[in-house]
Amino acid sequence: MAEETKFIVFSLAHEEYGVEVDKVRTIERMMPITRVPKTPVFVKGVINLRGIVIPIIDLRERFALPQAEFTENSRIIIVAVGEMEVGLIVDSASDVIDLDTDLIADPPEVVGGIKAKYLRGVAKLKDNRLLVMLNLHEVLNKNEIIQLESIEG
Template identity: 70%
Template sequence: MGEELKVIVFGLGNEEYGIEVDKVRTIERMCPITRVPKTPSFIKGVINLRGVVVPVIDLRGRFNLAETELTDNSRIIVVAVADMEVGFIVDSANDVTDIDTDEIDSPPEIIGGIKAKYLRGIAKLNEDKLLIMLNLSEVLNKDEIIQLEGLEV
């Protein structure tokens, strides 16, 4: 048996995804987002989170999934990526769960239209439930992180 990994479970469309708890800073309700010109369309802008300017990315846009209306369940999950904080807009933040690292398989080439490079693996939670584990360092590549670091309000 491998070690236990605590993950935040969140929803995008019909799929459930996971991010390691130690990479998550906070989960926030939707708040006003200030648009920033000349950024990729999946970068929705920035928010002021307790005095810190945090870039916000729409994960649906990042993964080329169809955009949907934000709801009362929509959340911004603020994560630490390469020494900076970035917010991810998700459809819902559902749960914290423990995963045995032995239960994480390599991702297939593509899942639900999402390229494997964005995925750390697929975790089997039980017989009929899979959790798609994100690879945060690929969700934002180095060039995009540099671009985000230059965002000023």
């Protein structure tokens, strides 16, 4: 029996990605990010969001995509991975869609230069768009999460 799951759709380097709505806490406009020394290059720093310190990851940097200037459309998607909240910088967040989980196929080895381990799958939408589903647990692998948790302090 197919299940419908809601996904937030966002773009990164002209590709569309999806992340489950139940993992998303909030979507914020860009804001000042405080740099933190000795973190991986894709960790841009931390923000203080309503009294909570949240590490911020640049997904372009994480996936080794070409860097781009932040624009009026740039967003920080705050996601929960386990007990931790992390912000993901994306080019834009466009909409929320309902997706039949049966439509999600296993990802090919590389999609747009991104290794398959970061991806949960690829879904073909009705209008022939492809939506790449992120595997948040790999985007933030355990060792990096431990590093990030020490930032939260």
